[in-house]
Amino acid sequence: MRIETLISTLALMTVLNGCAQKETVETKAEDDKAVEMTEQVNEDIGDLFADIPRAKTDNAAANVLLAPFSGPYDGAPQFDDAELSGLKPAMKAAMERNLAEVDAITDNPEPPTFANTIVALEKTGEALGRVYSYWGIWSSNMSTPEFRDIQEEMAPKLSEFFSKINQNEKLFARVKAVYEGEEMERLSPEQQRLVWLVYDGFASNGATLKGEAKERYAAINKRLAELHTKFANNVLHDEESYAVYFDEDEAGGLPSDFLAAAKDAAERMEGEGDYAVTNTRSSMDPFLTFADDRDLRRQVWEMYYSRGDHGGEYDNNALIAEILQLRDERVKLLGYDNYASWRLQNRMAKTPENALALMEAVWPAAVARVHEEVAEMQEIVDAEGGDFKIQPWDYRYYMEKVRKAKYDLDSDEVKQYLQLGKLREAMFMVAGELFNFKFTPIEDGVVPVWHEDVHVWEVTDRTSGKHIGLWYLDPFARPGKRSGAWASGFRSHDTLDGVEKTVLATNNSNFVEAAPGEPVLISWDDAETYFHEFGHALHYLSSNVDYPTLNSGVRDYTEFQSQLLERWLSTDRVIDNYLVHHETGEPMPEELVNKIKAAATFKQGFDTTEYLASALVDMRYHTVDPAGIDPDKFERETLAELGMPDELPMRHRSTQFGHIFSGEGYSAGYYGYMWADVLTADAAEAFAEAPGGFYDKELAKKLVDKLFAPRNAIDPAEAYRKFRGRDAKIDALMRDRGFPVPGGGDGESTIE
Numbered sequence: 001m002r003i004e005t006l007i008s009t010l011a012l013m014t015v016l017n018g019c020a021q022k023e024t025v026e027t028k029a030e031d032d033k034a035v036e037m038t039e040q041v042n043e044d045i046g047d048l049f050a051d052i053p054r055a056k057t058d059n060a061a062a063n064v065l066l067a068p069f070s071g072p073y074d075g076a077p078q079f080d081d082a083e084l085s086g087l088k089p090a091m092k093a094a095m096e097r098n099l100a101e102v103d104a105i106t107d108n109p110e111p112p113t114f115a116n117t118i119v120a121l122e123k124t125g126e127a128l129g130r131v132y133s134y135w136g137i138w139s140s141n142m143s144t145p146e147f148r149d150i151q152e153e154m155a156p157k158l159s160e161f162f163s164k165i166n167q168n169e170k171l172f173a174r175v176k177a178v179y180e181g182e183e184m185e186r187l188s189p190e191q192q193r194l195v196w197l198v199y200d201g202f203a204s205n206g207a208t209l210k211g212e213a214k215e216r217y218a219a220i221n222k223r224l225a226e227l228h229t230k231f232a233n234n235v236l237h238d239e240e241s242y243a244v245y246f247d248e249d250e251a252g253g254l255p256s257d258f259l260a261a262a263k264d265a266a267e268r269m270e271g272e273g274d275y276a277v278t279n280t281r282s283s284m285d286p287f288l289t290f291a292d293d294r295d296l297r298r299q300v301w302e303m304y305y306s307r308g309d310h311g312g313e314y315d316n317n318a319l320i321a322e323i324l325q326l327r328d329e330r331v332k333l334l335g336y337d338n339y340a341s342w343r344l345q346n347r348m349a350k351t352p353e354n355a356l357a358l359m360e361a362v363w364p365a366a367v368a369r370v371h372e373e374v375a376e377m378q379e380i381v382d383a384e385g386g387d388f389k390i391q392p393w394d395y396r397y398y399m400e401k402v403r404k405a406k407y408d409l410d411s412d413e414v415k416q417y418l419q420l421g422k423l424r425e426a427m428f429m430v431a432g433e434l435f436n437f438k439f440t441p442i443e444d445g446v447v448p449v450w451h452e453d454v455h456v457w458e459v460t461d462r463t464s465g466k467h468i469g470l471w472y473l474d475p476f477a478r479p480g481k482r483s484g485a486w487a488s489g490f491r492s493h494d495t496l497d498g499v500e501k502t503v504l505a506t507n508n509s510n511f512v513e514a515a516p517g518e519p520v521l522i523s524w525d526d527a528e529t530y531f532h533e534f535g536h537a538l539h540y541l542s543s544n545v546d547y548p549t550l551n552s553g554v555r556d557y558t559e560f561q562s563q564l565l566e567r568w569l570s571t572d573r574v575i576d577n578y579l580v581h582h583e584t585g586e587p588m589p590e591e592l593v594n595k596i597k598a599a600a601t602f603k604q605g606f607d608t609t610e611y612l613a614s615a616l617v618d619m620r621y622h623t624v625d626p627a628g629i630d631p632d633k634f635e636r637e638t639l640a641e642l643g644m645p646d647e648l649p650m651r652h653r654s655t656q657f658g659h660i661f662s663g664e665g666y667s668a669g670y671y672g673y674m675w676a677d678v679l680t681a682d683a684a685e686a687f688a689e690a691p692g693g694f695y696d697k698e699l700a701k702k703l704v705d706k707l708f709a710p711r712n713a714i715d716p717a718e719a720y721r722k723f724r725g726r727d728a729k730i731d732a733l734m735r736d737r738g739f740p741v742p743g744g745g746d747g748e749s750t751i752e
């Protein structure tokens with residue numbers, strides 16, 4: 001779900017991205033032009049960076065991290081030689097080199113031009129980008145207490161470094177001169193957008209400030225970086241430190257694969273009991289769905305939803321208050337009313353009001369559905385003679401009973417058809433049909449990886465055989481790996497050096513490894529997430545932009561492409577060929593497929609409400625005056641005011657809401673998932689209605705050309721119109737979730 005939270009402070013630098021696939025003569029011609037243009041620009045830039053020494057240190061481990069990627073496939077990070085001891089000196093050397101590059105730009109006696117300023121700036125920071133590839137892996141995939149110490153120490157230094165660039169007056173003066181200069185109108189639309197993005201990156205990050213305000217701005221950023229890191233580490237601490245233990249006689253209702261993993265966890269954690277429920281979503285969620293023991297369910301629920309909220313050293317409440325106050329103070333320096341207004345100006349939604357309007361249009365229908373779901377569950381409780389009202393730790397458990405009764409859908413039965421390996425093949429098939437990509441496994445050892453579980457595939461164009469990039473897959477949970485699923489990358493597509501850079505993209509998840517020789521069976525939700533993250537990877541891989549900054553994501557738009565990919569999981573071609581029973585090899589029976597489709601609107605009250613509650617609280621946090629705010633009280637009062645049902649919590653309670661407090665990637669931006677969902681539902685209807693359905697060649701080409709390949713090279717609202725011929729409507733989303741369509745679906749409810 002998250003790509004750039006870690007590097008959200010890298011306002012001018014995009015480390016993660018995509019690559020190119022160009023088939024038609026027409027785009028080839030454009031491509032040649034782009035390369036020609038790049039050659040001209042490179043001539044103009046000349047030897048700007050020639051006198052700067054390469055980022056190098058007297059520490060051998062650091063030099064490994066700083067070195068250009070080596071080996072086959074245009075080079076890749078050398079994970080097998082990477083050592084944590086090199087990280088700090090490598091970071092320092094890379095930052096120094098980057099600052100020297102910036103100095104070379106600002107010291108240039110030539111007047112500022114697109115080439116010698118904007119493109120030159122795009123070329124800075126390569127060494128730092130490489131070090132960051134290793135940093136990202138140590139941070140998300142292979143975290144250790146040693147790394148976290150380094151991270152805490154380096155986060156403020158990094159922030160200081162970015163402030164030095166963002167607040168470099170000479171640099172901003174040059175950027176401004178290009179932005180306001182005559183050359184601007186001669187540039188291509190893509191180049192103009194690049195100039196605007198770079199200019200805006202400065203202007204909205206404090207470059208216009210002077211004197212004391214400027215110093216305060218930098219100090220705030222530095223402190224925020226510390227607070228974000230501390231917040232994330234506190235959550236991780238609580239996830240690793242707590243577990244609920246239970247014995248064989250308390251294991252009623254739990255599926256065998258869950259118990260096997262819980263047994264391993266108990267042995268690893270050496271607690272009192274045969275089994276352990278660890279404190280992560282992938283452990284909590286199935287436990288609350290299946291465990292018969294109501295008191296244990298309550299214990300697990302309380303453990304999970306108390307993360308970051310235990311008082312004492314690892315409590316996040318005070319951090320949230322300080323974060324909100326500093327964010328507010330910072331945007332006030334820039335003249336904005338509140339953080340959300342500042343944050344949304346370059347988003348597709350553009351204003352907090354637009355985002356709130358969407359959420360508030362859906363909220364009443366979601367809450368009304370919760371009340372219906374609770375009533376249904378209460379009937380079951382009463383019929384069973386249970387003398388209690390449904391509580392939050394009962395919701396998943398009784399909804400599973402409703403699911404079985406109403407849809408006769410047994411999630412364990414569904415799982416028998418969802419083998420991790422087959423799903424991967426299905427994703428490759430979809431990528432082949434839509435993107436014309438071919439995935440070929442690379443023999444272990446050829447491309448270095450960070451853990452033995454990680455495997456690598458080469459991505460090529462199916463027709464031309466052209467090399468597009470590499471795809472790394474890190475599928476399994478392990479200690480030190482953050483929870484959830486995400487996509488990331490080590491190299492993105494651009495043509496800065498006159499050649500197309502090939503892409504290094506990754507997908508990461510936390511599936512529980514099966515016993516040797518057994519297939520890994522996963523839930524329908526997890527299968528959707530698997531496709532989702534692959535959608536992010538395809539978005540990187542399909543990029544055809546010329547400049548790194550144009551690979552950057554627009555937060556309320558960048559989830560759209562990945563969410564749309566989820567829709568291919570339930571297409572006939574995937575079901576018939578890949579969703580096959582792990583023992584019999586039979587495809588999932590039509591009856592079961594129909595049940596899954598019918599069940600798609602199931603539990604939408606819960607799912608939509610728990611999400612929207614988080615999204616609305618996020619937006620409220622970032623639009624109110626945060627002076628003296630008490631997050632615990634604020635959360636309670638906001639939910640009460642919204643009419644939040646008592647029977648379920650926010651999906652992410654404030655003290656564990658890493659999306660918005662571990663960085664600024666999703667702050668005032670959690671609404672973006674639903675914004676993207678509106679686009680997703682609307683675009684999916686376009687495929688459903690196309691002559692060739694979800695594999696319609698013409699529409700697939702439009703999808704790739706208009707919505708994937710351009711990344712951020714075009715305004716998202718405009719890109720969407722080019723794909724759909726109109727703005728997206730909210731109606732398809734309401735239909736998808738089984739909610740009434742506002743105004744009866746007369747097309748008034750559009751978003752743009």
Ligand SMILES: [Zn+2]
Nearest residue numbers: 001002559562
């Ligand atoms: Zn995502």
